[in-house]
Amino acid sequence: RKEVEQDPGPFNVPEGATVAFNCTYSNSASQSFFWYRQDCRKEPKLLMSVYSSGNEDGRFTAQLNRASQYISLLIRDSKLSDSATYLCVVNSNTNAGKSTFGDGTTLTVKP
């Protein structure tokens, strides 16, 4: 089983739609969680950190469920510019704090 698993998609949605991605992780000692965004042929960039209480940044909402060991990302009112690959990242305070990246979920928002 992979340490971090994501549904690869692709998710194809119309503009204005709401879309949600889930990510599960296997290491219960994981401490930090992030969502990164990667555009085609570009480097990954931080979208948002994920906090235990859940957090929101504009149209984006991230949730963490430690009991079930998953994190989620909700995008409301999708824009064409949201088309990208979304990477779930899980860090552990063991193993020198190694970051484990999920394989990404591809989102395409269509007009």
Added chain:
Amino acid sequence: DTAVSQTPKYLVTQMGNDKSIKCEQNLGHDTMYWYKQDSKKFLKIMFSYNNKELIINETVPNRFSPKSPDKAHLNLHINSLELGDSAVYFCASSPAAWGTDTQYFGPGTRLTVL
């Protein structure tokens, strides 16, 4: 100003050659990383350095040798290049050693081995 820079951006070379990729960060971060992203877009950590010391060394062939002359630089030297080394190599940095902080990625070096 570029925060994390890599050179070269593109590298095309023959099998068996030796090549180096350079990375520099001007963010004052303590930790730097090398990642490999293959043709299927899977991003895997290769190495991590904290203040010039190696702290993560994933299962990577010993043809890959990182070198950190100071905490702002982390270079990657690859000996005897193989076809399977073709990938995009990303350098990244973060403030702390324990991976709890945001990582800032360089633009990537696209390596093609012929």
